[in-house]
Amino acid sequence: xxxxxxxxxxxxxxxxxxxxxxxxxxxxxxxxxxxxxxxxxxxxxxxxxxxxxxxxxxxxxxxxxxxxxxxxxxxxxxxxxxxxxxxxxxxxxxxxxxxxxxxxxxxxxxxxxxxxxxxxxxxxxxxxxxxxxxxxxxxxxxxxxxxxxxxxxxxxxxxxxxxxxxxxxxxxxxxxxxxxxxxxxxxxxxxxxxxxxxxxxxxxxxxxxxxxxxxxxxxxxxxxxxxxxxxxxxxxxxxxxxxxxxxxxxxxxxxxxxxxxxxxxxxxxxxxxxxxxxxxxxxxxxxxxxxxxxxxxxxxxxxxxxxxxxxxxxxxxxxxxxxxxxxxxxxxxxxxxxxxxxxxxxxxxxxxxxxxxxxxxxxxxxxxxxxxxxxxxxxxxxxxxxxxxxxxxxxxxxxxxxxxxxxxxxxxxxxxxxxxxxxxxxxxxxxxxxxxxxxxxxxxxxxxxxxxxxxxxxxxxxxxxxxxxxxxxxxxxxxxxxxxxxxxxxxxxxxxxxxxxxxxxx
Numbered sequence: 001x002x003x004x005x006x007x008x009x010x011x012x013x014x015x016x017x018x019x020x021x022x023x024x025x026x027x028x029x030x031x032x033x034x035x036x037x038x039x040x041x042x043x044x045x046x047x048x049x050x051x052x053x054x055x056x057x058x059x060x061x062x063x064x065x066x067x068x069x070x071x072x073x074x075x076x077x078x079x080x081x082x083x084x085x086x087x088x089x090x091x092x093x094x095x096x097x098x099x100x101x102x103x104x105x106x107x108x109x110x111x112x113x114x115x116x117x118x119x120x121x122x123x124x125x126x127x128x129x130x131x132x133x134x135x136x137x138x139x140x141x142x143x144x145x146x147x148x149x150x151x152x153x154x155x156x157x158x159x160x161x162x163x164x165x166x167x168x169x170x171x172x173x174x175x176x177x178x179x180x181x182x183x184x185x186x187x188x189x190x191x192x193x194x195x196x197x198x199x200x201x202x203x204x205x206x207x208x209x210x211x212x213x214x215x216x217x218x219x220x221x222x223x224x225x226x227x228x229x230x231x232x233x234x235x236x237x238x239x240x241x242x243x244x245x246x247x248x249x250x251x252x253x254x255x256x257x258x259x260x261x262x263x264x265x266x267x268x269x270x271x272x273x274x275x276x277x278x279x280x281x282x283x284x285x286x287x288x289x290x291x292x293x294x295x296x297x298x299x300x301x302x303x304x305x306x307x308x309x310x311x312x313x314x315x316x317x318x319x320x321x322x323x324x325x326x327x328x329x330x331x332x333x334x335x336x337x338x339x340x341x342x343x344x345x346x347x348x349x350x351x352x353x354x355x356x357x358x359x360x361x362x363x364x365x366x367x368x369x370x371x372x373x374x375x376x377x378x379x380x381x382x383x384x385x386x387x388x389x390x391x392x393x394x395x396x397x398x399x400x401x402x403x404x405x406x407x408x409x410x411x412x413x414x415x416x417x418x419x420x421x422x423x424x425x426x427x428x429x430x431x432x433x434x435x436x437x438x439x440x441x442x443x444x445x446x447x448x449x450x451x452x453x454x455x456x457x458x459x460x461x462x463x464x465x466x467x468x469x470x471x472x473x474x475x476x477x478x479x480x481x482x483x484x485x486x487x488x489x490x491x492x493x494x495x496x497x498x499x500x501x502x503x504x505x506x
Contacts, residue, residue: 005024021068023086033078037059049102056101213251217230225258262382268281317349320332320353343444450489454493458473
């Protein structure tokens, strides 16, 4: 058995790279496993493929008992042994040895099953079919016959290995017509095939690729987020082929429909139809009713980084932001800016909500230090960048992120009026919230939030001045300086965002 003992030097406070437990092997298990790896490799070299495959399967099914005084004893696998550095072997090389043996040992009817079983359970290495092809001294026999059978084997599977392997297999066909057929056949299970085809089809005729993308949008279920990426890639081909611009607008709507975000909302709204499309866009987000939405998506320790069947499920903050851009200002003000406590705003809609309203209220962003920070907050919350917003077209390549955001925001604002009584209501509520927030920060001595408070205070004053209240910014910032006059660090932050210390100036 293996024993684990506490690592006395481990410190989880400092993101220590060492393991919390040290493992010792007094039974020679590690040596035995390393010898087994060598034996598998020898079997491959000698052409003893069936023996190499069977020993390899035993190796990966072996459980090693691990005793510990500090936690419940456990069973370790061969992969665990390599991860804990008890076995000094490259696990990818070992798996390739076994997979190569599996391919050559199996009869035609079992070949795909054996190879897939070798690969799918390996969590710590991304084995590819091409790597298996290049691993041995000889070419894989009957590979052209194997490839369609391999795709058929992977088609119904939904694990991470199948997602990765089927995409590779379709690319190895080197036949876009056949690949398109497979993409259509497995659109429900593997929608990523369509995206791979579109991303690799730059050398193909743009009109043909646009047609393929339009077909993909019909076949891929609307709830899959990957359909949004397919839509934007299709839009690029439509633009390249100088096709009807209405098709690009349809793609932007499909992108929003399958990945409902504030950014995709604006892209779809401002692409040409304006108010005519707003009702359609509204119907999409109303599926999630009120301001509730689905859970955030998370990945396990060994999950693949890219999940092609991830479902569109915007969270509460996203829906609130979409509603803001839909002009539902009163509802967002009431349901979004509703924290009753001064602290604990992280993860809520409060900070981005305040920033959105302050950006809207300010009629002139130039030279406004606080407002520029509101731009940063909103851009971050929206994941807004020239690259991201410009997907689906080539026309935004030479503009900065901030410049494009301002252009988009002002274009949207021009078609989304806010009633005067709502503006007054917003000012009153933000004023009250900032008073409460700043007081809470000061009482809790949260110095790292002084700058944040100063940003919002400055932005509020800038908005009030742009609405005709001359000198509002300096009056507001001075009132906060006077209220917290003993906080020199806070005073420094106010100065950084535009407060002028008149007394010091004299």
